[in-house]
Amino acid sequence: MSKSNNVYKDAYNRCLRLLDETRSLPSEPELGTLLGVSRTTVRSILARMEETGLIAWNKRSKMVLRAPRPDDFFPEEETDTLAEIIERSFMRRLLAGGAEAGMQINELELAREIGVGTTSVREFLIRFSRFGLIEKRRNSHWVLKGFTRAFALELTEIREMFELRSAAAFAALPEESPVWADLDRLEDEHRLLAREIATRFNEFSELDERFHRLIHRASHNRFIVDFYDVIAMIFHYHYQWNKAQERERNEVAVAEHLVYIAALKSRDLGKVDAACRKHLKSARNTLLTSIPEAGSRSAPEARRA
Amino acid sequence: MSKSNNVYKDAYNRCLRLLDETRSLPSEPELGTLLGVSRTTVRSILARMEETGLIAWNKRSKMVLRAPRPDDFFPEEETDTLAEIIERSFMRRLLAGGAEAGMQINELELAREIGVGTTSVREFLIRFSRFGLIEKRRNSHWVLKGFTRAFALELTEIREMFELRSAAAFAALPEESPVWADLDRLEDEHRLLAREIATRFNEFSELDERFHRLIHRASHNRFIVDFYDVIAMIFHYHYQWNKAQERERNEVAVAEHLVYIAALKSRDLGKVDAACRKHLKSARNTLLTSIPEAGSRSAPEARRA
DNA sequence: ATAATGTCTTTTATCGTGAAAAAACATTTT
DNA sequence: AAAATGTTTTTTCACGATAAAAGACATTAT
Numbered sequence: 187m188s189k190s191n192n193v194y195k196d197a198y199n200r201c202l203r204l205l206d207e208t209r210s211l212p213s214e215p216e217l218g219t220l221l222g223v224s225r226t227t228v229r230s231i232l233a234r235m236e237e238t239g240l241i242a243w244n245k246r247s248k249m250v251l252r253a254p255r256p257d258d259f260f261p262e263e264e265t266d267t268l269a270e271i272i273e274r275s276f277m278r279r280l281l282a283g284g285a286e287a288g289m290q291i292n293e294l295e296l297a298r299e300i301g302v303g304t305t306s307v308r309e310f311l312i313r314f315s316r317f318g319l320i321e322k323r324r325n326s327h328w329v330l331k332g333f334t335r336a337f338a339l340e341l342t343e344i345r346e347m348f349e350l351r352s353a354a355a356f357a358a359l360p361e362e363s364p365v366w367a368d369l370d371r372l373e374d375e376h377r378l379l380a381r382e383i384a385t386r387f388n389e390f391s392e393l394d395e396r397f398h399r400l401i402h403r404a405s406h407n408r409f410i411v412d413f414y415d416v417i418a419m420i421f422h423y424h425y426q427w428n429k430a431q432e433r434e435r436n437e438v439a440v441a442e443h444l445v446y447i448a449a450l451k452s453r454d455l456g457k458v459d460a461a462c463r464k465h466l467k468s469a470r471n472t473l474l475t476s477i478p479e480a481g482s483r484s485a486p487e488a489r490r491a
Numbered sequence: 492m493s494k495s496n497n498v499y500k501d502a503y504n505r506c507l508r509l510l511d512e513t514r515s516l517p518s519e520p521e522l523g524t525l526l527g528v529s530r531t532t533v534r535s536i537l538a539r540m541e542e543t544g545l546i547a548w549n550k551r552s553k554m555v556l557r558a559p560r561p562d563d564f565f566p567e568e569e570t571d572t573l574a575e576i577i578e579r580s581f582m583r584r585l586l587a588g589g590a591e592a593g594m595q596i597n598e599l600e601l602a603r604e605i606g607v608g609t610t611s612v613r614e615f616l617i618r619f620s621r622f623g624l625i626e627k628r629r630n631s632h633w634v635l636k637g638f639t640r641a642f643a644l645e646l647t648e649i650r651e652m653f654e655l656r657s658a659a660a661f662a663a664l665p666e667e668s669p670v671w672a673d674l675d676r677l678e679d680e681h682r683l684l685a686r687e688i689a690t691r692f693n694e695f696s697e698l699d700e701r702f703h704r705l706i707h708r709a710s711h712n713r714f715i716v717d718f719y720d721v722i723a724m725i726f727h728y729h730y731q732w733n734k735a736q737e738r739e740r741n742e743v744a745v746a747e748h749l750v751y752i753a754a755l756k757s758r759d760l761g762k763v764d765a766a767c768r769k770h771l772k773s774a775r776n777t778l779l780t781s782i783p784e785a786g787s788r789s790a791p792e793a794r795r796a
Numbered sequence: 797a798t799a800a801t802g803t804c805t806t807t808t809a810t811c812g813t814g815a816a817a818a819a820a821c822a823t824t825t826t
Numbered sequence: 827a828a829a830a831t832g833t834t835t836t837t838t839c840a841c842g843a844t845a846a847a848a849g850a851c852a853t854t855a856t
Contacts, residue, residue, distance in 0.1 A: 188815040189839050193630060213830060224818040229832090245831065246825080268840075294807055303841045304808085305610060312617050318713045325498060325808070325847060331713075340712045347652060407645040408623045408636075409718075416714075493845040494809050518800060529848040534802090550801065551855080573810075599837055608811045609838080630817060630838070 196265035197221045198231045202254040205240065211248040268302060272310045275300045280319075280333065281427050287332025291320060317416050335477050342470040345417055346463075348410045349401065353446075353462045356404035357453050365404065366451075372397050373447050380440050383433070390436040391425045397443055401450075421473075428476035435472055442468065501570035502526045503536045507559040510545065516553040573607060577615045580605045585624075585638065586732050592637025596625060622721050640782050647775040650722055651768075653715045654706065658751075658767045661709035662758050670709065671756075677702050678752045685745045688738065695741040696730045702748060706755075725778075733781035740777055747773065 200221055204211070211217060217228045236243040238258065241250055276296070279285065297307040311328055314320060318337065320328045331337070359365055375393055379386055395418050402414045425432075442465040449461035505526055509516070516522060522533045541548040543563060546555055581601070584590065602612040616633055619625060623642065625633045636642065664670055680698055684691055700723050707719045730737075747770040754766035 188813085188841060189817085191816060193817065215830075225831095226817055226819080230817090292807075303839095305810095305840060305842095308808085309614060309617060309839095312614060316621050316717075318717065326849090327807080337713075340714060343712055344714045347656070351652070407648055408642075409645060409649045409721075412621075412623065413714075493811060493843090494847085496846060498847065520800075530801090531847055531849080535847090597837075608809095610810060610812095610840095613839085614809095631819090632837080 192265050194227050194230050195260040197223045199259050201231050205250050205254050209250055268306050277423050289330045291328040338473050338477055346466050350462055352402045352405040353458050356401050357450050357458045376443055383437050387433040387436045497570050499532050499535050500565040502528045504564050506536050510555050510559050514555055573611050582728050594635045596633040643778050651771050655767055657707045657710040658763050661706050662755050662763045681748055688742050692738040692741045
């Protein structure tokens with residue numbers, strides 16, 4: 187089966203949406219950058235659009251003939267990356283209970299179960315290993331370390347260290363820096379969301395990530411910025427998994443973000459520190475309460491103030 | 492060619508060294524744990540040792556017949572992991588000049604040049620990416636970010652954050668903790684090395700790593716512990732690359748370590764902090780001076796084609 | 797009964813292969 | 827000339843296949 191053409195299919199779908207807005211498509215290189223694919227893929231897309239009567243294509247002219255219909259689109263599930271498919275399968279197994287710490291992970295079995303080659307699974311596991319949830323035994327299987335309380339504490343410890351530093355760096359940024367405009371825009375989005383929290387509370391997760399990433403970027407440190415991938419990943423699945431009091435939690439978080447933003451804008455390091463600490467503390471508690479305390483776990487050592 | 496039997500060869504060589512010490516070898520499972528390989532591999536080793544007349548093997552009895560000769564050993568280079576081979580090749584290219592930031596890395600070309608399959612190179616690059624020196628362009632090449640001054644500063648920033656915290660945690664460890672005995676042993680090794688620094692200065696690098704890893708482990712945080720891999724990797728190649736004033740640098744570092752150790756043993760957090768800061772500062776400077784300042788390309792490097 | 801050895805099965809590590817996608821080169825159009 | 831289109835080459839991604847290594851099961855020795 188070699189390789190699926192999901193890049194093409196996904197770009198095709200996105201290109202269809204462009205069709206609604208114009209009477210004719212731009213040049214091939216332009217479309218390429220717009221869709222984030224190579225010209226080779228652009229040409230495949232155009233070829234199919236011509237075939238299905240969506241456009242009339244002759245050299246530079248790419249006239250739109252009709253609006254796309256729902257059945258013009260490729261099915262959603264065919265546009266996913268293999269890596270995404272594997273990650274989802276893997277996380278479902280991991281979170282859907284029965285994933286005890288110490289359990290071993292079998293590449294071949296995983297590959298068979300998901301219906302993909304072993305190479306892709308291996309590469310996924312290697313990439314995934316940086317999240318600290320699995321570990322490789324040389325020439326042998328992987329070991330699951332478990333989504334435990336200890337894990338959450340270690341993760342949040344680093345997060346707090348990094349974010350406090352980033353927030354301080356952020357507040358010290360000069361007036362001319364474009365980040366202040368970004369922050370203003372995010373603040374508006376927060377206010378809007380706060381007003382309509384009753385119905386839009388599930389949109390918070392995405393806003394949350396953008397906000398924290400903006401702050402982390404102020405550190406100008408690749409290790410800090412990259413570490414947010416770990417946090418984002420954990421919180422992404424955590425949000426999907428733990429829906430208890432989601433509305434209330436998000437409402438509180440939005441309010442905390444607004445205080446945090448005000449502190450940043452004040453440039454008062456003391457205020458920034460306090461607002462950041464407060465928010466991170468409640469984020470940590472949210473995460474911790476979602477983790478079932480394993481009764482038989484040996485020495486869940488109390489650590490860290 | 493599939494897979495090289497380097498595990499077997501390496502274990503065989505290590506097993507040969509065992510032969511010098513005993514008149515007969517232990518049971519198969521025991522040998523397995525001793526050499527860190529499976530019984531399957533142990534049996535292959537025993538089979539060959541019998542063939543070459545090194546031992547007489549009959550069920551439980553494995554009598555040593557003669558001492559191993561130099562030509563009994565497999566050549567060193569055949570005992571390396573593919574991953575090690577690839578890493579070395581890659582780092583040589585990276586450090587041997589001509590590795591400008593922004594340059595693109597070609598999996599296929601690398602694989603051909605090293606003489607291995609692309610899969611192994613891909614897996615290596617994925618693993619290597621956590622060091623923050625390369626970055627992947629989706630569906631396309633990798634980009635070299637370069638071993639720059641910025642990289643060194645970002646790396647050391649995190650290192651300092653992590654080590655200060657770990658050192659404080661270390662000093663707070665209870666009297667009964669076994670780490671104090673480990674520290675005592677390391678202190679002795681340091682004193683010994685200090686006395687013979689003139690001839691043994693090149694042994695410092697290994698001692699340095701063990702010392703810092705011991706401290707980082709006190710954090711009880713997998714992210715902190717794992718991050719030391721990045722530092723160790725960089726320093727490992729840095730030591731190989733920059734031999735300028737190696738003896739003097741190591742002499743200073745050993746002295747700093749001894750002060751650091753004394754501070755830890757005193758449990759005085761102020762002293763620990765000061766000693767740690769001082770040592771990390773000189774470590775940073777050492778690293779920084781070894782990085783050629785971008786722009787001044789005056790150095791007539793012998794570039795590999 | 798326990799622990800070793802002997803035998804058989806499964807998994808991991810690595811390669812070559814081929815389609816998808818990118819990139820490079822050549823030609824035309826504005 | 828610059829920028830597009832047309833064409834060809836190269837690289838990435840993912841697979842199945844196979845030897846090395848690990849692991850499981852069966853048998854024998856203490």
